[in-house]
Amino acid sequence: MIVMKQSGKVVLSLEKVLYSVVGKRILSDVSIDVTCGTWVAILGPNGSGKSTLLRVLAGLLPPTEGRVRLHGKDWSEWSRRERAQKLAFLPQRTDLSFPFAVRDIVAMGRVPHLARWQSESRADRQAVDDAMLMTQISEIASRNVLTLSGGEYQRVMLARVIAQEADILLLDEPNTALDLQHQFILTDLLESLVGRGITVVTVLHDPNLAANKCDSLILLDEGRVYASGIPSQVLTIEAFRSVFGVEAVLAENPTTGGRQILPIRSVA
Numbered sequence: 036m037i038v039m040k041q042s043g044k045v046v047l048s049l050e051k052v053l054y055s056v057v058g059k060r061i062l063s064d065v066s067i068d069v070t071c072g073t074w075v076a077i078l079g080p081n082g083s084g085k086s087t088l089l090r091v092l093a094g095l096l097p098p099t100e101g102r103v104r105l106h107g108k109d110w111s112e113w114s115r116r117e118r119a120q121k122l123a124f125l126p127q128r129t130d131l132s133f134p135f136a137v138r139d140i141v142a143m144g145r146v147p148h149l150a151r152w153q154s155e156s157r158a159d160r161q162a163v164d165d166a167m168l169m170t171q172i173s174e175i176a177s178r179n180v181l182t183l184s185g186g187e188y189q190r191v192m193l194a195r196v197i198a199q200e201a202d203i204l205l206l207d208e209p210n211t212a213l214d215l216q217h218q219f220i221l222t223d224l225l226e227s228l229v230g231r232g233i234t235v236v237t238v239l240h241d242p243n244l245a246a247n248k249c250d251s252l253i254l255l256d257e258g259r260v261y262a263s264g265i266p267s268q269v270l271t272i273e274a275f276r277s278v279f280g281v282e283a284v285l286a287e288n289p290t291t292g293g294r295q296i297l298p299i300r301s302v303a
Contacts (some may be wrong), residue, residue: 052101076245079255119147123201145199166198185212
């Protein structure tokens with residue numbers, strides 16, 4: 036998977052997006068630009084619209100008002116297959132009820148690259164093998180997916196997204212159910228993908244991960260963008276107080292030298 040990094044080029048954008056359901060506004064006046072080869076995190080309290088925003092970016096929820104563009108073109112100008120070749124989406128939960136083998140699940144990521152009734156090529160098989168290696172699931176390739184632990188299952192779903200070989204990855208809480216070791220492995224993997232020019236947008240609940248690893252942040256509050264920009268501009272003491280309802284201390288991590296965020300109490 037090799038993507039040429041075009042510094043500063045906007046690959047995904049929203050312009051004055053409103054999304055509502057049965058008259059209830061979930062997102063209001065959201066305008067954002069995502070640039071090529073960056074790791075962007077979407078943060079905010081529960082119910083602030085994070086997953087909805089990610090689904091609008093993925094083209095799964097058409098906005099009530101406003102425009103969504105992929106590589107400068109409106110979503111309506113792309114076919115479903117073209118979209119899937121450019122952008123891959125990992126939802127927060129994916130429920131499977133059939134006993135597929137792990138490798139078969141990962142291979143589903145290659146569907147956008149295959150014509151109808153076309154068999155896997157050598158390149159397709161290599162992409163699947165590489166994705167399983169990256170996510171450390173090669174050894175369970177033949178396992179029934181219904182027998183996996185939550186963490187194993189999450190890594191299988193991530194491998195499917197990586198096998199898709201899209202140049203934009205939208206991931207909704209990708210570290211859910213992962214143990215500490217695999218959270219570090221995931222972080223290293225995403226950094227590696229970004230280093231190759233892949234654009235990554237993740238919904239996260241860990242402000243320390245966002246502050247130390249992401250290039251830019253989008254902080255949502257009740258469906259609106261409270262702040263966006265580099266982590267030091269977004270994750271302020273006032274933002275924690277106003278948006279998350281907690282008092283926090285911002286300090287330097289004595290080991291890494293990065294920013295360390297310590298929530299200390301609720302302000303409610």
